[in-house]
Amino acid sequence: MDGIRGYYAYQRRLARSGFTGAVTLGLIFYALGYSAIAKGLVLGALFSVLSFVLMAYVLPYQVGVGHKKKTATGVAFVSFAVRLGLMAVPIIIAVKNENFHLWAAIVGLFTVQAAIFVEHFVVKRWAGPDRGKAAEGR
Numbered sequence: 001m002d003g004i005r006g007y008y009a010y011q012r013r014l015a016r017s018g019f020t021g022a023v024t025l026g027l028i029f030y031a032l033g034y035s036a037i038a039k040g041l042v043l044g045a046l047f048s049v050l051s052f053v054l055m056a057y058v059l060p061y062q063v064g065v066g067h068k069k070k071t072a073t074g075v076a077f078v079s080f081a082v083r084l085g086l087m088a089v090p091i092i093i094a095v096k097n098e099n100f101h102l103w104a105a106i107v108g109l110f111t112v113q114a115a116i117f118v119e120h121f122v123v124k125r126w127a128g129p130d131r132g133k134a135a136e137g138r
Helices: 002-031 035-064 069-096 102-108 111-126 129-136
Strands: none
Touching: 002 035, 002 111, 035 069, 035 102, 035 111, 069 102
């Protein structure tokens, strides 16, 4: 059971760090007077985190039904379609509402991927062996 707890802790840490970074960057843009960019960035980041959390919760189920290929494929397809639909929402909102900057919303959709990149390549590589283990949750 510790493995799944570690998995969910890692997922929470990535989602939190990514969203916190996006909100911080959004606050900086807002303070500089770029409120549409700030709103678009945070909107995209919110849906990026939602998509990641959905994927993280469906993945153990997919692995559990892996011996049933059709069921696993169906779960994967539905999960992917729902996540794509989720990712389209901030783009549609930004296109229809000028209070949200379209390109900032698109950049915000890559928030979790940026958090994964930073954690894997920056924290683990250059923070040293002790800090790298702390980032892994050990």
